[in-house]
Amino acid sequence: DAGVIQSPRHEVTEMGQEVTLRCKPISGHDYLFWYRQTMMRGLELLIYFNNNVPIDDSGMPEDRFSAKMPNASFSTLKIQPSEPRDSAVYFCASTRWVGSTDTQYFGPGTRLTVL
Amino acid sequence: AQSVAQPEDQVNVAEGNPLTVKCTYSVSGNPYLFWYVQYPNRGLQFLLKYITGDNLVKGSYGFEAEFNKSQTSFHLKKPSALVSDSALYFCAVRDRGATNKLIFGTGTLLAVQP
Numbered sequence: 675d676a677g678v679i680q681s682p683r684h685e686v687t688e689m690g691q692e693v694t695l696r697c698k699p700i701s702g703h704d705y706l707f708w709y710r711q712t713m714m715r716g717l718e719l720l721i722y723f724n725n726n727v728p729i730d731d732s733g734m735p736e737d738r739f740s741a742k743m744p745n746a747s748f749s750t751l752k753i754q755p756s757e758p759r760d761s762a763v764y765f766c767a768s769t770r771w772v773g774s775t776d777t778q779y780f781g782p783g784t785r786l787t788v789l
Numbered sequence: 790a791q792s793v794a795q796p797e798d799q800v801n802v803a804e805g806n807p808l809t810v811k812c813t814y815s816v817s818g819n820p821y822l823f824w825y826v827q828y829p830n831r832g833l834q835f836l837l838k839y840i841t842g843d844n845l846v847k848g849s850y851g852f853e854a855e856f857n858k859s860q861t862s863f864h865l866k867k868p869s870a871l872v873s874d875s876a877l878y879f880c881a882v883r884d885r886g887a888t889n890k891l892i893f894g895t896g897t898l899l900a901v902q903p
Binding site for chain 1: 825
């Protein structure tokens with residue numbers, strides 16, 4: 675299995691531009707998570723999906739952030755318009771619910787820089 | 790509400806010495822606890838977890854963790870540190886109010902000196 679795939683690995687954009695981050699979860703996994711990691715705030719859960727349905731988006735910082743999961747093999751996190759304070763590493767993770775086993779598998783991350 | 794605390798931002802240890810990375814938790818009911826490791830420029834990788842049973846949990850790369858209910862701790866340990874163990878370590882607890890949602894600690898940077 676290729677693991678969780680994220681693209682792009684690096685993104686540099688200018689303030690005000692739209693940014694779209696992409697994630698392909700591990701096949702067969704029914705949960706997908708988006709996290710943001712910064713030095714100041716650590717690892718934050720932004721939103722997670724179960725069977726393509728958003729379950730908890732309480733971590734989404736502002737209306738500028740939106741996430742979709744149109745099917746079981748693809749999700750996007752969009753920032754529009756982007757701001758310098760959005761600069762961070764964004765991780766996608768997936769897992770399959772099997773009783774109490776909750777191991778999340780993380781992708782390599784997208785390093786976003788907003789100038 | 791469930792939470793975990795990692796009291797040390799950084800732990801320094803010499804290669805070959807035992808290492809301990811501390812984690813304490815606060816949960817209602819029985820906890821589901823996890824350790825993840827993050828190497829530079831990589832995503833988090835699962836190390837081990839405690840669900841139930843034996844208080845000493847063995848995981849990847851020779852790591853183990855001891856669940857201590859009376860002290861509400863889940864410290865990560867390794868008998869002999871390697872330079873390659875240098876990384877950022879996260880403790881996490883499953884949010885019992887939300888299936889499959891993990892609550893992560895702030896992370897502890899482990900630096901192993903040769």
